[in-house]
Amino acid sequence: MGQIVTFGEVLMRISPRGNKKFIQSNIVEFYFGGTELNVGISISNFGGDVKHISVVSEDFIGETALAYIRQFGMDTSSIVLSKRPLGVYFLEVGAVIRPSMISYNRSHSAFSEIVPAKVNWEKALKKGEWMHWTGITPALSQGAFDTLKEGLKLAREKGMAVSADPTYRSDLWKYGQDPKAALTELLHYSTIFIGGVNEINEVLGTEFGYGNDDFIKASKQLMDTFPTIEKVFDKIRTSLNSSWHKIRARMWNGVDFRETKDLDITHVVDRIGTGDAFAAGLIYGLQQYDDYKAMEFASAACALKHTYEGDVNLATVKEVNSILAGNITGRLVR
Secondary structure, three states, X not given: OOEEEEEOOOEEEEEEOOOOOHHHOOOEEEEEEOHHHHHHHHHHHOXXXXXXXXXXXXXXXXXXXXXXXXXXXXXXXXXXXXXOOOEEEEEEXXXXXXOXXXXXXXXXXXXXXXXXXXXXXXXXXXXXXXEEEEOOHHHOOHHHHHHHHHHHHHHHHOOOEEEEEOOOOHHHOOOOOOHHHHHHHHHOOOOEEEOOHHHHHHHHOOOOOOOHHHHHHHHHHHHHHOOOOOEEEEEEEEEEEOOEEEEEEEEEOXXXXXXXXXXXXXXXXXXXXXXXXXXXXXXXXXXXXXXXXXXXXXXXXXXXXXXXXXXXXXXXXXHHHHHHOOOOOOOOOO
16 A cells, blocks of 8 residues: 545544533543544554644644644654644534534634645655545635645646545535535546535536436446546445444446445444545555455444544454454454
């Protein structure tokens, strides 16, 4: 595996313990995360060489965040410091019929002030063979969009693979940029699309349904519109309630449609970062296996993340492969 490069905000997550609401407790836990960072740490746990590019606060919180990232063996040499505070989000974890609730405090964070001049992309991508981006980062500010675009353009000039998870969150796009136009521009630099019909409809302005036939049609139209995109992978979540989910995945690689079986998660410990775990499993898997095995690996990695507290998937390759081998009883391993 060559070096994988991720670019995005580092956030601190603050939560009451267990399934409590903030009004019930004055004791909280914190974790570090962020969509692209979660992907990078998971790949690093699988044994990958990963560099994360970001901006963190120049204080003891930023220092702690850097120490957290480094403990996973990640390259932090392209993370720069800012006088602004680290971004924060607050989470109340739901249970059964009560959904989880999130509130963000990131509008004036360290990362929000990023501009292209803060990142030496030539140096940052020197060893890079794969770059991963999501729709979260370009939604945060004009500077974040411009910086990401510059990095993606150079990545493609260098012949790097580029995976895109164009997650659309309408409440983040507040600086005047048109989301569809922005995501469309960035997708022209991408080779792997991680998303389903919702994301394709958002980008193309289409109204495809959710069945497999429509997924294939949507994927074909996406690849016609963006000729650099070679493969489309979709994670499908079925939520029976906040605590019981099913995960499966499907793909279209221009030739074959394949779909995995459902993985049953009957007790969700933490669902934050599960999509990131899927993306990380897929990126790792595509460098190790064929497309279908990579998708199976990603689906199992996603399912396992539901069993870890915090934003990051801590599963190893051995643990993911054990799930794929059918070891899903959770029996004690001695």
